[in-house]
Amino acid sequence: MLVAILFWAFSAVLVGAALGVILARNAVHSVLFLVLCFFNAAVLWLLIEAEFLAIVLVLVYVGAVMVLFLFVVMMLDVDIEALREGFARNAPLGALIALIVVVELAYVLWVRRLGVELPGETAPLAQGASNTAEIGAVLYTQYAYPFQLAAMVLLIAIVAAISLTMRRRPGLKAQDVSRQVSVDPAERVRLVSMPPEREP
Amino acid sequence: MMPDFLAERWALLAPDLQSLIIVTLQIVGVLLAVVVAVAMLTLAERKVIGYMQLRRGPNRIEIFGLPFLRGLAQPFADVIKLLLKEIIVPGHASRFLFLLAPLIVLVPALATWAVIPFSPEFVLADVDAGLLYVLALTSLGVYGVILAGWASNSKYAFLGAMRSAAQMVAYEIAMGFALVGVLMAAGSLNLGAIVRAQEGGFASWNVWWLFPLFLVYFVSGLAETNRAPFDVAEGESEIVAGFHVEYSGAAFATLFVLPEYANMILISALTSVLFFGGWLSPFQGYAADAAWYSAPSFFWLFLKIGCFLFVFLWVRATFPRYRYDQIMRLGWKVLIPITLLWIAVESVLAWRGIGPWAA
Numbered sequence: 001m002l003v004a005i006l007f008w009a010f011s012a013v014l015v016g017a018a019l020g021v022i023l024a025r026n027a028v029h030s031v032l033f034l035v036l037c038f039f040n041a042a043v044l045w046l047l048i049e050a051e052f053l054a055i056v057l058v059l060v061y062v063g064a065v066m067v068l069f070l071f072v073v074m075m076l077d078v079d080i081e082a083l084r085e086g087f088a089r090n091a092p093l094g095a096l097i098a099l100i101v102v103v104e105l106a107y108v109l110w111v112r113r114l115g116v117e118l119p120g121e122t123a124p125l126a127q128g129a130s131n132t133a134e135i136g137a138v139l140y141t142q143y144a145y146p147f148q149l150a151a152m153v154l155l156i157a158i159v160a161a162i163s164l165t166m167r168r169r170p171g172l173k174a175q176d177v178s179r180q181v182s183v184d185p186a187e188r189v190r191l192v193s194m195p196p197e198r199e200p
Numbered sequence: 201m202m203p204d205f206l207a208e209r210w211a212l213l214a215p216d217l218q219s220l221i222i223v224t225l226q227i228v229g230v231l232l233a234v235v236v237a238v239a240m241l242t243l244a245e246r247k248v249i250g251y252m253q254l255r256r257g258p259n260r261i262e263i264f265g266l267p268f269l270r271g272l273a274q275p276f277a278d279v280i281k282l283l284l285k286e287i288i289v290p291g292h293a294s295r296f297l298f299l300l301a302p303l304i305v306l307v308p309a310l311a312t313w314a315v316i317p318f319s320p321e322f323v324l325a326d327v328d329a330g331l332l333y334v335l336a337l338t339s340l341g342v343y344g345v346i347l348a349g350w351a352s353n354s355k356y357a358f359l360g361a362m363r364s365a366a367q368m369v370a371y372e373i374a375m376g377f378a379l380v381g382v383l384m385a386a387g388s389l390n391l392g393a394i395v396r397a398q399e400g401g402f403a404s405w406n407v408w409w410l411f412p413l414f415l416v417y418f419v420s421g422l423a424e425t426n427r428a429p430f431d432v433a434e435g436e437s438e439i440v441a442g443f444h445v446e447y448s449g450a451a452f453a454t455l456f457v458l459p460e461y462a463n464m465i466l467i468s469a470l471t472s473v474l475f476f477g478g479w480l481s482p483f484q485g486y487a488a489d490a491a492w493y494s495a496p497s498f499f500w501l502f503l504k505i506g507c508f509l510f511v512f513l514w515v516r517a518t519f520p521r522y523r524y525d526q527i528m529r530l531g532w533k534v535l536i537p538i539t540l541l542w543i544a545v546e547s548v549l550a551w552r553g554i555g556p557w558a559a
Contacts, residue, residue, distance in 0.1 A: 028350060032297075035343070055332045063339025064369060067346070071365050074350050074358075130328045132389055177529060 014040035239275035285449035305344030360442025377539035395478035421467035468508035
């Protein structure tokens with residue numbers, strides 16, 4: 001009962017925040033609404049006792065990805081009006097995607113109503129079993145190759161992004177820290193001994 | 201323990217309600233302890249740095265006119281002053297976010313205390329993924345800083361926010377990798393289990409086999425709390441006071457003073473728990489088992505936290521502020537490679553069953 005109330009309350013906030021993402025006039029507010037969305041999704045996962053996934057969602061998306069989003073959105077001077085102009089042209093495509101998503105959701109709900117045993121359906125974990133350990137056990141045995149593959153794809157994406165944006169400008173005056181640290185005072189300072197000047 | 205008439209009423213309450221009341225009282229107790237510790241830490245900071253610079257520090261405000269307690273009431277005087285001051289919201293500032301930002305910094309700084317094991321018996325929430333919870337919450341504080349800088353409608357505050365965001369994201373990675381090493385040593389994400397894995401006197405603490413990770417963790421902790429020498433987000437000599445330049449009064453106190461010091465205590469507590477055996481005694485196993493000084497207790501955790509807090513203050517009094525590009529270089533090019541290398545070394549040790557993994 002309590003879980004149901006919490007589920008509906010957090011789902012309502014989630015949907016409201018999702019609407020806020022696309023309706024907010026300010027891009028920074030949109031990003032913050034998206035953060036709220038992630039939080040509520042994490043809470044929904046907590047309600048079905050998937051605490052590892054919930055915390056990882058907050059850690060990765062809220063703690064790292066969205067911070068960078070916010071960082072970029074704040075730096076950019078986003079002109080909302082200019083973006084609005086393209087709205088009518090892209091509207092049919094958007095409507096099509098929305099339609100596909102709605103059909104997919106309806107299909108999933110319809111399949112569930114038939115009472116078919118879904119491959120994803122499993123018995124709830126025994127009392128005291130660690131969620132984290134269970135996921136780890138599956139991730140590193142049954143799904144080891146897909147997991148490694150996903151990691152490699154991400155690594156390649158990082159390397160590609162860096163190599164695309166890195167530019168080596170000639171004549172750049174950058175510091176070489178190891179040379180700075182290893183400098184010998186004798187090379188830089190010459191102590192001269194000379195007689196003091198006489199009073200005029 | 202309780203008077204009879206209270207005990208009767210207590211027994212009448214539903215068991216759910218009883219546990220709710222007990223947990224609430226525990227939470228309030230821990231939060232009060234943290235807030236009082238923050239107040240005392242601000243005083244300790246000024247005193248310690250004062251003596252390091254051959255001054256006396258605050259020594260005027262007395263409690264009840266007792267001359268030997270001079271200066272002890274200074275933090276309370278500061279709090280009253282800050283709470284009574286006017287909160288000024290700058291023109292064209294985003295008012296809602298401007299007032300929300302201090303709370304976003306404050307809430308994670310206090311909520312993280314839920315999973316810290318204070319003694320073998322007492323922890324507010326014995327969560328299995330405790331360490332992940334800590335990481336997730338500490339990564340949220342940066343939102344408050346960024347929003348404070350952005351909502352202030354001030355270029356200095358904005359610059360401070362940008363610096364802080366880049367710095368925190370960079371050092372979080374090093375911090376996370378350092379924690380991976382601790383996980384490999386303990387085999388659990390539960391903070392209580394991590395402490396229990398270090399039983400057996402100070403020689404079996406994590407710090408010896410994970411020494412590079414300990415250094416990386418503590419340096420990242422300094423950077424995450426925006427403390428000297430990594431306090432470029434404030435940078436009062438370049439950008440006035442960084443992200444909190446427009447804040448005053450109670451908003452300043454909750455945005456800046458309380459979370460920063462609460463996070464310092466938190467990082468000290470986590471360092472003790474992860475690397476120095478938390479509530480375990482250093483003399484465990486070296487004396488008769490019944491001896492009071494070899495028994496695990498809250499006292500040891502308290503002592504260890506105090507030592508690390510002193511190091512925080514010591515570092516602040518000693519080192520000049522890092523330049524911004526040097527901070528980035530240290531984070532990305534020094535600390536992260538060190539952690540990666542040591543995780544590789546550790547996995548070889550674990551694979552060959554050397555050191556703490558010899559079982």
